[in-house]
Amino acid sequence: MTFEMRRRELLKSVLAGAALSAVGPLRGVAQAAGETVAWLTWENLAKDDYLAALVEKTGIKIEKSFIGSDDEQFAKLRAGGASSVDLITPGLDKVEFYVASNLLQPLDLAKIPNAAKLYDTFKTTKLGKKDGKTYGIPFYWGINPIVYRADLMDAEPDWSVFFEGEKYKGKLAMRDYALEGIMIAAMYLGIPKDKMFDLGDKELAEVKKALIAQKKLLRTYWTSIGDLTNLYASGEVVCAFSWVPPYYDLTARGLKMGMAKPKAGVIGWCDTIAIPAGVTGAKLDATLKVVDYLLGPDYGKKLAFGGPYAQSTSATRDALPVDQQEKIFIKDLSVMDSFVWKANPPRYTEWVALWNEVKAS
């Protein structure tokens, strides 16, 4: 009897163990379910339908708050806002700011299986890393090209249109951003990519001279992409260093738009996802699941059509139609070789001072 009881108990235990093993993979889900992950990001990246599959599969809730600029995000975290967020979206070139301020924790890539699918460019980049550890994992990327009114320009422009000639004087616009403004002047002047972020006094003086000449040709410096889209639509501006969205938005509205990717180089950008230093325990597990989802196929597909933007991983590439691959620059990945990825110049304060001197000239 006693033996039978023990045997029954043993059987129960074995069955229970087997059952637990069978649902093992779901244990993480059970732990993560109900967790709320606070994500500080750009508004267009956290649409409900982009995140629906995550919520359905894991039960994790996403609490969204939005940034207007990378600088604003950094300032918020520096001022003590890190405790209120679990996931942030810094630019790849800005991650070192956060790391130097001890605001981030290294990511456990073993818990982010989709990280293995990162494109080589993002796997090998030194940006976002310190001492071999990844702090900001490349998340999505794109280029900032020249967008122009093809109906109002004779030919596809290159960077020289912003520095030479009178034909489009007063109809050009440049983004009000020191880093990109100086990068473009450097590309126009033929300064090689590997020296672009480490300009000496002589090069900076040449850049300043070129930018002062550029200012005379500009209608304005734009500060928001919605504003630039309006400027194209109203004909105030016919050509600008831009982001991609006005090209698609205005083409969809029937305007003949063009997008130029100058041979001298195109500015590539990449945003990362990173976890603040104070996130631990079950919250950290849930946040890592969100990170993995954001690098995975469900999210990638939504982003490819909704953005349209490319993920930093190949998770969804082959499932996309070729024209969509073309649209987000992943059909021919060798195109990335011509990109100049934004980095953080050591003398950036001087770059900003120079930019202000140009604007005030």
Added chain:
Amino acid sequence: MATDSDRGGRLALPVVLVLVAGCALPLAVLFVFSFFQVDFVAILKVPTLKNYIKVASSPTYRSLIGQAIASGLTVAAISAVIGYPLAWVIAKRVHFMKSACLTLLLIPLYTGDLVRIFAWRVVLGAEGVINAFLMWAGLVREPIRALLFSPFATHVVLTYDYLPFMVLGLWLAFESLDDHLLEAARDLGASEATIFRRIVLPLTSPGLIAGGMMVFVLVVGDYLTPQLIGGSSGVTVISAINDLFGTAFDWPLGSAIASSLLLILGVLIAAAALVVGRSTWGRAVVGGE
């Protein structure tokens, strides 16, 4: 037993605390930061005057501060010229629908900066209302592009934005101006010019000064309008400070420029108060002499 004065003091305490915590303290922090240095993303809390030397020796920052003050004075002056007769009409000549007139005056303030700015773009743009009319009337062949994205456009929009602050102050001053004084002056043979110079202007000058100060300070602090309407010449000292706090992470230099601007504004306002206080009509206004 508590006196009225004690009770008054206690009642004022929360207001004083709010003023200290909400106004003086942040400014004090800003001022303290202006003596620090920045090394990449670390603020080095070793006191130095380097930031102030940088501001004083930089033609760019000096010129931006000068431009901000010049813009403030220009817009305050234009607002005064437009606002003075407008306030007089509303206070003394409008007898019906006076509230409606004031509401009409304030409507632009209900809409928000951006709406006002984009509305002005529709008016002043190359394909805007004014250019469309001029071309339709055959007065010009090409749109006048300088109507928008120019210092002219910036000052037009700034005047439009801040005119209500000038008119409100002046309207209150005109409302409290006793018409019997004007009648008495006329009875005594004073000319209209003398009445204006000796009675109307001194008695409405508190409204003029208050409105002028308000417009001046608001214009100096506005960077959105110059940025979105001023075109490539739309840089302001405030946008430069914004760049230093944001993009460049040079909070100390940004703080030094902001503190310098505050100091210069304080000195200007104190000098203006001194000049006004020494004039006869100023003493009349301030001291009731």
